[in-house]
Amino acid sequence: MSRQASAEREKRATITKAEGDKLAAVNLAEAAKTMAASPGAMQLRTLQTIDGLGPSPSNTVVLAVPVDILEAARGFAAKLAEKKQE
Numbered sequence: 001m002s003r004q005a006s007a008e009r010e011k012r013a014t015i016t017k018a019e020g021d022k023l024a025a026v027n028l029a030e031a032a033k034t035m036a037a038s039p040g041a042m043q044l045r046t047l048q049t050i051d052g053l054g055p056s057p058s059n060t061v062v063l064a065v066p067v068d069i070l071e072a073a074r075g076f077a078a079k080l081a082e083k084k085q086e
Contacts, residue, residue: 046067
């Protein structure tokens with residue numbers, strides 16, 4: 001009887017976790033749409049994340065690719081896609 005109760009709790013925990021993961025995915029998709037619609041949103045979010053790290057000397061931030069370069073590459077890819085459609 002104890003094993004059955006334990007298995008039931010584990011089952012409910014797994015279902016709850018899966019529902020939370022699904023909700024998180026929906027929220028991330030919405031955030032991605034919002035950021036894609038606003039050119040500066042991603043850059044502002046990056047700066048907000050860096051600011052949230054705090055002034056601790058143990059935090060090291062390395063930005064391998066500047067956001068501006070990523071945006072330029074995205075624009076270039078969009079122009080290539082437009083030319084292919086023509």
